[in-house]
Amino acid sequence: xxxxxxxxxxxxxxxxxxxxxxxxxxxxxxxxEDLNKYRRAVSRRSKTILALSILGLILIFFAxxxxxxxxxxxxxxxxxxxxxxxxxxxxxxxxxVRVPRILCCIAVGAALxxxxxVMQSLFKNPMASPSVLGISSGAAFGASLALAFGxxxxxxxxxxxxxxxxxxxxxxxxxxxxxxxxxxxxxxTLLLAGVAIGAxxxxxxxxxxxxxxxxxxxxxxxxxxxxxNNCGWESFQLAIFPVVAGLMIMLFNxxxxxxxxxxxxxxxxxxxxxKKLRILMITxxxxxxxxxxxxxxxxxxxxxIVPHIFRMAVGPNHALLMPLCIFGGGIFMILMDTIAKxxxxxxxxxxxxxxxxxxxxxxxVMRTKKKEIWD
Amino acid sequence: MDLExxxxxxxxxxxxxxxxxxxxxxxxEVIGIIGQNGCGKTTLLKCINSTLKPGAGSVTVDGRSISxxxxxxxxxxxxxxxxxxxxxxxxxxxxxxxxxxxxxxxDEGRKEDDDAKAVFQAMKDTGTLKFADRPVNELSGGERxxxxxxxxxxxxxxxxxxxxxxxxxxxxxQFDLLELINKLAEEKNILVLIVTHxxxxxxxxxxxxxxxxxxxxxxxxxxxxxxxxxxxxxxFYIETEVSEDDRFGLNVLLIGKCGxxxxx
Numbered sequence: 001x002x003x004x005x006x007x008x009x010x011x012x013x014x015x016x017x018x019x020x021x022x023x024x025x026x027x028x029x030x031x032x033e034d035l036n037k038y039r040r041a042v043s044r045r046s047k048t049i050l051a052l053s054i055l056g057l058i059l060i061f062f063a064x065x066x067x068x069x070x071x072x073x074x075x076x077x078x079x080x081x082x083x084x085x086x087x088x089x090x091x092x093x094x095x096x097v098r099v100p101r102i103l104c105c106i107a108v109g110a111a112l113x114x115x116x117x118v119m120q121s122l123f124k125n126p127m128a129s130p131s132v133l134g135i136s137s138g139a140a141f142g143a144s145l146a147l148a149f150g151x152x153x154x155x156x157x158x159x160x161x162x163x164x165x166x167x168x169x170x171x172x173x174x175x176x177x178x179x180x181x182x183x184x185x186x187x188x189t190l191l192l193a194g195v196a197i198g199a200x201x202x203x204x205x206x207x208x209x210x211x212x213x214x215x216x217x218x219x220x221x222x223x224x225x226x227x228x229n230n231c232g233w234e235s236f237q238l239a240i241f242p243v244v245a246g247l248m249i250m251l252f253n254x255x256x257x258x259x260x261x262x263x264x265x266x267x268x269x270x271x272x273x274x275k276k277l278r279i280l281m282i283t284x285x286x287x288x289x290x291x292x293x294x295x296x297x298x299x300x301x302x303x304x305i306v307p308h309i310f311r312m313a314v315g316p317n318h319a320l321l322m323p324l325c326i327f328g329g330g331i332f333m334i335l336m337d338t339i340a341k342x343x344x345x346x347x348x349x350x351x352x353x354x355x356x357x358x359x360x361x362x363x364x365v366m367r368t369k370k371k372e373i374w375d
Numbered sequence: 376m377d378l379e380x381x382x383x384x385x386x387x388x389x390x391x392x393x394x395x396x397x398x399x400x401x402x403x404e405v406i407g408i409i410g411q412n413g414c415g416k417t418t419l420l421k422c423i424n425s426t427l428k429p430g431a432g433s434v435t436v437d438g439r440s441i442s443x444x445x446x447x448x449x450x451x452x453x454x455x456x457x458x459x460x461x462x463x464x465x466x467x468x469x470x471x472x473x474x475x476x477x478x479x480x481x482d483e484g485r486k487e488d489d490d491a492k493a494v495f496q497a498m499k500d501t502g503t504l505k506f507a508d509r510p511v512n513e514l515s516g517g518e519r520x521x522x523x524x525x526x527x528x529x530x531x532x533x534x535x536x537x538x539x540x541x542x543x544x545x546x547x548x549q550f551d552l553l554e555l556i557n558k559l560a561e562e563k564n565i566l567v568l569i570v571t572h573x574x575x576x577x578x579x580x581x582x583x584x585x586x587x588x589x590x591x592x593x594x595x596x597x598x599x600x601x602x603x604x605x606x607x608x609x610x611f612y613i614e615t616e617v618s619e620d621d622r623f624g625l626n627v628l629l630i631g632k633c634g635x636x637x638x639x
Contacts, residue, residue, distance in 0.1 A: 029507045032495045038469065038508055039491065124463040259474050262462045268426055269457070270530065271450030271478035315510070316464035 046320045053327040057106070060331050064105075064338045065098050096232065102334055104231040104239065108296045109306070109333025111243045111288035113325040114250055116303020117311075118281050121261035121318070123179070125187050126365055129303035130168075130289045131358075133190070134198025136300065138171025139164040139293035141201040141208075144220045148212045161242055165290030171197055172282050226299035226351020228337050235295040246288030247326060249280055254318040257281075261316060299333075299351045301358020306332050308365060377401045378423070378534055378566055383432035385415075385422055392418045394590045395432065400583075402533060405560045405567045407577035407598070410587030410610065416570040417458070419587070420536045423568070424453045436534065450478035454527035455536040460519040465510035468522050472498055472507075475529030497528035500559060517548040524552075528559065535559075537569045541576060549573070553580040578602045578617070578627040586610050602627060608634075 029035055065077045070093050072080070079085035080094040116129040130136045142163035145151040155162035175197050179190035202224075209220050222230065250257070256277050259267035268274050292299070306329045307321070314320050333350075336357075340350040380398040384391070393415045400406055408416050421427040423434055425441045434441040436452050444452075454475070462471060475497070476490045498504040501521045506514060511522055520540065527535060537556070541549040553576055560567045571577050577584060577598075584601040586594040588610050594601050602625060604615045616628040 029504050032492070035469070035495050035498075035504070035507060036491065042469075121464075255477060255480070258466070258470070259477055261464050262466055262471065262474060263459070265426070265457060265459075266455075268446065269424060269450065269455040270474060270526075271445075271447035273446050311464070316466050317470050 046314075049314060049320065050323055050327070053324055053331070057327050057331050060334050061102055061106075064102050064334045065094055067338050067342055068093070068098065069342070100233040100236045101228050101231050101337070103236050104228055104295055105333040105337045106330035107236065107239050107243045108228075108292040108299065109302060109329035109331070110326040111239075111246060111292040111329075112299065112302040113306035113329025113332070114247055114322060115285040115288045117307035117318070117322060117325045118250055118257065118285050119303070120307055121257050122278070122281055123176075123185050123187075123190055124261065124264070125185070125190055126308065127187075127191060127304070127362070128194075129301065129307075130285070131198075131298060131300035131302075132304060132362070133172070133175050133194030134196075134201060135168055135171050135175070135194075135285070135289055136293055136298040137198040137201040137205070138167040139290055140223050140298045141204050142167030142290075143223055143294055143297075144205050144208045147219050147223070148208050148216050157238065161238055161291050161294030164294040165242060165286050167201075168286035168290045168293070169282060171201065172286060176278070176282065222349075223293075223297035225349040226297040226354070227349035228296055229341075229347070229349070231295055239291040239295045242287040242291030242294075246284040246286070246291065249284035249287070251322060253277060253280060253284075254322055257318045257322070258316075261318070297351060300355045301361065302329065302333065302336075302354055304365070305354075305358055305361050308361075377437055379433075379435045379438075380423065381433050381435075383419075383422055383429050383434065385418055385427060385429045391590055393422065393429070396592055398585065398592065398595070400566050400568070402564045402566045403560055404583060405557060405569065405581050406583045406585060407581030408568060408570045408585045408587060409572070409574060409577055410593070414587040415590050416587055417538055420455065420538055420568065420570055423534075424455050424536060425449055426455075447478045447481075450530060450532075452532060453534045453536060454530040454532035456520075456523050456527050456538065456540060458538045458542060460516065460523050462511050462519075465512050467507070468498075468503060468509055468511050468514070469494070469507040471511045471522055472503070472525045472529050475526040478530060493531060494525075494529050497525040500528060501525040501555065516543045517545060517552075520544060520552065524555075528563075532565065534566045534568070537567065537571075539571060540569060541571060541573055549576060556580070574602075574607065574611075574615075574629065575627050578625045579623065598625060 029038060062074070062077065066072045066074065070090065072090060072094070076085065076087070076090060077094060080087070080091045085091050112130060119128040119130065119133065120126055142165070143160050146160045146163040150159070152159045152163040152166070175190070175193045176185070178193035179185045181189070205220065205224055209217055212220065256267070256272050259270055259272050260274070260277060264274060307325050310321055310324045310328055314324060336353055337350045340348045340353040378398070378400045380396055383393060383396040385393040396419060408419065410416055418427060422429045423441070425434070425444070428442070441449060472494050473490065476493060479485065498507060501524050503518070503521050503525045506518065511519060514522065524540070540552055540556070544552065556567055556569070557580055559565060569577070569581065581598050583596060584594070584598045585592055586601060586606060593610060594606050602617060604617060607613055607615045612632055612634045614630040614633045616630060618626050618628070620626045
C-alpha cells in the first residue's frame with residue numbers, strides 16, 4: 001500500500017523503496033495540517049514495519065522449531081507445544097531443546113544488534129560493533145576466567161555472565177578512553193584501539209587455553225567460536241535478565257541516542273547530559289553483550305550487519321530503528337543458527353557462519369561508507 | 376540586563392584564550408562579534424552556553440548563573456548553532472528540527488501538540504518546511520544551515536548564539552539569512568550573538584559590534600560608532616571606507632591591506 005502511494009509521488013520515491021525513510025508521498029508541505037499529515041504517515045509506516053517484524057519473528061520462531069535433524073510438521077510442533085502429542089522424543093526435543101535454543105537466539109541476536117546500533121551511534125562510526133571493537137573478546141576472556149579458575153565465584157550462578165559483563169565494561173571503557181581526544185572520538189583511533197584491545201584479550205584467552213586442562217579447554221574453545229549448541233533453559237534464564245535490563249536502558253534513551261548520533265557537540269548544546277548518557281550506554285551494552293557472550297560465546301559481526309541493514313531500510317531514527325534491531329536481530333540470529341546447524345553436512349558453530357558472512361559485509365561497508373568512517 | 380558576562384577568562388591547558396571579558400546585552404538585540412582568527416570569539420560563545428567552563432568570571436542570564444544550571448535548563452534559554460552543519464546519519468529534516476524540542480520534553484504543563492507546533496513554526500520561519508521529509512545530509516550547505524537554525528528556534532530560546540552562520544553560503548543566501556535573523560530577533564524578542572568574519576554583513580545587520588583583539592574585548596558599542604575605518608585598520612590592517620546607503624544602511628567597503636599584522 002505504501003509502495004503504491006510512493007510510486008505516484010515524486011521521482012525520488014522510486015529509488016527509496018517500500019521501507020525507505022525518504023519521501024512519504026505527501027508532496028510539498030505548506031501548512032501545519034500538511035506537517036501533521038506527514039507525521040501521521042511516518043508513524044503509521046513505523047507501526048506497520050514493527051508489526052511486520054514481530055510477525056516475522058513469530059513465524060520464523062515456529063518455522064525453526066520444525067527444522068533440525070529430527071524433522072517435524074507444523075501440526076506436530078503445535079501438538080507438542082500444547083502437550084497433546086504422543087511422541088515423547090519429539091516433545092522433548094521441541095520443549096527442552098529447540099524452544100530454549102531459539103529463545104536464546106532471540107535474546108543474543110537482539111542484544112548484539114541493539115548493542116551494535118548503540119555503539120555506532122555513540123561513536124558515530126558505521127564500523128563499530130561489539131566484535132569489531134574487541135568488546136566481545138574482552139567478554140570472552142571474562143567468561144573464560146570464570147570457567148577456568150572460578151574467578152568471580154561469589155556471583156553464584158551468575159558467575160560467567162557477571163564476569164563477561166565486568167570485562168565488557170572494562171574493555172569498552174578502555175576503547176572509548178583510548179579513542180577519545182579533545183576533538184571527540186576519532187574514527188581511525190577508535191578502530192585501532194578496538195583492534196589492539198581485541199587482540200590483547202584474544203591473546204589472553206589463548207593463554208588460558210594453553211594452561212588449563214582439557215575438560216576446561218573444550219569449554220573455552222566453545223566460547224571463542226560462538227555457538228548455541230549448549231543452550232538450554234538454564235542458559236536462557238541466565239541471559240534473559242542482563243539482556244532485558246540492557247535493552248530497557250537503551251530503549252529509555254532513544255531520544256538522547258538520536259541527538260548524539262546526529263552530533264555530540266550539538267547534542268550537548270540541546271541539553272543532553274553526555275557524561276551520564278555515556279555511562280548508561282556503556283553499562284547497557286555491557287549488560288547485553290555480557291549476557292549474550294556468557295551463553296553463546298563470541299558471535300561476531302551480528303552487531304555490525306543488522307543495524308546497517310535496517311538503517312539502510314528505514315533511516316536512522318532510533319524510535320523505529322532500535323525496536324527493529326531488537327526484533328530483526330532475533331530473526332537474523334534464528335536464521336543464522338538454523339542454517340548453521342542444518343544446511344551443511346555437519347552442524348557448524350553459528351559464529352563461524354556469521355564470521356564468513358560478516359567479514360565480506362565489513363569490507364562492503366568499509367568500501368561504501370569511506371566518507372563516514374574517515375571523516 | 377538579560378545576559379551579563381563579568382570578568383570572564385578562559386584558558387586551554389595553560390594558553391590563555393580569553394582575558395577578563397565583560398559584556399551585557401538584552402533581548403531583541405543583534406550583536407556582531409568580529410576579530411581575527413584565534414582571538415577567542417568561538418570560545419566566548421562556548422563559555423556563554425557553558426560547554427566550556429571558564430577559569431574565572433561569571434555568565435548570568437536574568438540574574439541566574441549559568442554554571443548552576445543543568446544542561447537542559449541552559450538549552451531552554453540558550454540555543455547554539457555551531458560552525459559545522461554536518462549530521463552523521465541521514466535523519467529527516469523533520470526529525471532533525473524535532474531534536475530541538477529535547478530540553479522541553481519534560482516541561483510542566485506541556486501539551487501533546489506543543490512540540491509539533493513549535494517545530495512547524497520554526498520550519499516555517501526558516502523556509503525549511505518544503506523539505507521536511509528529506510534526509511538532512513542530502514541538502515545543500517545553505518539549506519542545511521537553515522535547518523540548523525530551525526532546530527535552534529524549536530528550542531524556543533531567549534538567546535541565540537550563531538558561530539559563522541554565513542560560512543559556505545552563496546552571497547544572496549548570506550543576506551537572506553541575516554535578514555531572517557534580524558526579523559526573528561525583533562519578532563520573538565531574542566538576543567542574538569553572531570560570531571562572524573564578514574565585516575560587511577556585520578556592519579549592515581548588527582545593532583552593536585564587539586571587536587575582539589588579543590583575547591579581550593577591544594571595542595564595543597553601536598555599530599555606527601565602532602565600525603569606523605580607524606578601528607578596522609587597527610584590528611584587521613585593512614583600509615576601509617564607511618558610508619551610509621539610503622536603501623540598505625551602513626556600508627563598509629574593504630579597500631585593501633595596509634601595514635602588517637603584528638603577532639598578537
